Amino acid sequence: MAQPPPLTPEQRAAALEKAAHMRRARAQVKADLKSGSLKLSAALAQAKDNDVVGKLKVKALLTSLPGIGVAKADAIMKEIGISATRRVAGLGVVQREKLVELFG
Numbered sequence: 001m002a003q004p005p006p007l008t009p010e011q012r013a014a015a016l017e018k019a020a021h022m023r024r025a026r027a028q029v030k031a032d033l034k035s036g037s038l039k040l041s042a043a044l045a046q047a048k049d050n051d052v053v054g055k056l057k058v059k060a061l062l063t064s065l066p067g068i069g070v071a072k073a074d075a076i077m078k079e080i081g082i083s084a085t086r087r088v089a090g091l092g093v094v095q096r097e098k099l100v101e102l103f104g
Helices: 009-035 040-046 058-063 070-080 093-103
Strands: none
Touching: 009 040, 009 058, 040 093, 058 070, 070 093
16 A cells, blocks of 8 residues: 655644544534534535535434434434444435434
8 A cells, every 4th residue: 555645744734723623613513413503404404515514424413412322323323224334425315314304
């Protein structure tokens, strides 16, 4: 496997800052879901255009909802047919509809 080209210190710093920004943005989306200020249907609607939501794992999104833990999220994903590694942007239309039906 070929090594990626080495980054300059400026490129490395920019990449680290971008990664930190994305982590903070994902944490904010999860906090908004937990508080109820963001509905799951709205988050799913943003997934195609918004990398922050689109690259979030479905399991992380579900466990951010009030009353949904890891076990319940796993059961819901299995029932709907969503892979444990699936990201929100990769959900199919039927999978999205079933999640919205369950959680609004």
